[in-house]
Amino acid sequence: MDKFRNLKRFSLNDNVLDLVDLKFLPRWVILVIDILIIIASLFVSHLLILGLDVKHYKVFPLFYVFIFLVTTNVLFMYIFKTYLGVIRHSTFVDLFKIFLANLCSIVTILFINYSFYLASDQKLILIPFLGFYFAISCLFLFVFRLCVKGVFNIIKENKRSSSRKKIYILGDDDTSVAIAQVILSNPNLPFDIQGFISYHDKRLSIKLLDKRIVSKQTFISNLAKGIKEVEGVLVIKEALLKEELDFWVNLFLEYNLKIYKAPSMQKLRNNDIINNIKTIQIEDLLNRKQIKLDNMEVKKRHFQKTILVTGGAGSIGGEIVKQVALLEPLQIVILDQSETPLYDSELEMRELYPHINFKFVLADISNLSRLEPLFKKYNFSMVYHAAAYKHVPLVEDNPHEAVLVNVLGTKNLALLSSKYSVNRFVMVSTDKAVNPTNVMGASKRVAELFVQSLQNLEGNTTKFITTRFGNVLGSNGSVIPHFRKQIEKGGPVTITHPDIVRYFMTIAEACELVLHAGTMGVGGEIYVFDMGDPVRILELAKRMIKLSGFEPELDIKIIYTGLRPGEKLYEELLSDDTKTLPTSHEKIMISKDPSMPFSEIDEMTDVVIDYSKREEKQEIVKVLKCIVKEFKSNNSIYESLDK
Known part of the structure; x- marks a missing residue:
């Protein structure tokens, strides 16, 4: 019984014989089948000869001649090991072995045939018969293997197709x-x-x-x-x-x-x-044609230069680092205050770009004494400022932290960039800075005003540029990853309001804008991006649920939780009294927002920073409203300050 252990035990599933996992027959079985095939080939060749009305030589009985032919053929089959291959995996090599075995047997028989003729003046076998036998035996052996291979492939494909x-x-x-x-x-x-x-x-x-x-x-x-x-x-x-x-x-x-x-x-x-x-994914449906500008000019700005990226362990900062790394800079300094994300970023960047000289710095941008040694040491050519607190509800509860990072941190970096003659300072801002209804947006608008004010300061040579855009698909804390996690858990999906809308762009698109703005700017501009039509968050959620294979409200519930503190139904890229100027690209505009002189914004930011260090929340928000006149709180404890 051991000889048959390689045979698949046939199993019946739905009355269909499962042959896919059949291993292979014992080699002697294959040899027996091949012998039967060549015997069949002999009889077919014999019938063809009879049909042509040609008679065999009668030197020896025909039965003995056939045995001699088969024996010779089997001998060469053994020599060439034609029976050792797994039939359903037959290749050209296997077929060629069969051809050689049959050819050698025919050549051997021909040699014996003519040797006997020279010795006795008689031939043993008809030459046409040998020709028929050679062709038919090769054909039958080939067809047998190809048929077995084809049958197994069909069965295998059918089984595979079912799954x-x-x-x-x-x-x-x-x-x-x-x-x-x-x-x-x-x-x-x-x-x-x-x-x-x-x-x-x-x-x-x-x-x-x-x-x-x-x-x-x-x-x-x-x-x-x-x-x-x-x-x-x-x-x-x-x-x-x-x-x-x-x-x-x-x-x-x-x-x-x-x-x-x-x-x-x-x-x-x-x-x-x-x-x-x-x-x-939903990102594929929201994505638009990306901006394409003069990449040669962008490369020239970064080639063999030292670049600083703040917030470099975040989603926006991390993508900026990746895009800058492709431009062959001399060195990229990545600064972030989050230890674990910074470490993860280091592992990723060193693996992706082993030829780039990276420096990873754990630091808080509100700490001036920690930042200044970096500017002294590295002689930065470009500073990309992406570090910020951005979560509206958290910042609304902690306005002092928003001011220390978004205002003081930006102030430190901007002043150091001017002091150490950094060529360009590019700040990443947000559409929430336009007509802000929350502390986060107001703090970013204050940062914008301070950065702009430095442009015309006496002795300044740095070009200060601001980029302003909406929500970024897939960024840390954005709505899409949040919805995706809720859907994976089986719901419910939570939306603050059924009518809330937002602008969206991809991370790569946002960072491309930042790099190009840094190249295009001559200083003092706020660049805004044509973000197309806003997206209704409710429709976004429904589409994500459907893309996940579920039915909204039936499989996954949608729950409305109410607007969060400081949140508004729609965002704007431009203030009400703002004019725009075109640029060399139709999708990028310059926002001509009202500005403030340096002396005024410098004094007022010092005041709000001082209140922040003492954590006097009401006073902080009062000063922010004084600086940003259009800041009107919404659904917030600070609404009373607007009265």
């Missing part, structure tokens, strides 16, 4: 075909491609990669009729305009189809395609 997700690929262009070819050639991918969805309504009778093409109209019509042939659709995001992507995604979500995002062609070239095909 794979049936999908269509959206599109029938060259890119779609290239991605389909990669998926079909990778047995580890959990997808079974059923066909392609054409972007057009015209019916097509052709096939691609032996998969059918479904017209746009037919696909939509089938869905409307309840005919859902697949579980999901693979979308090539780069091939679609935003409006087209929105149309298809809304359609797929309406009919509960899973939406997968295909990797870029560049990622297709590596071997990690399994990790590059992912379900489409």
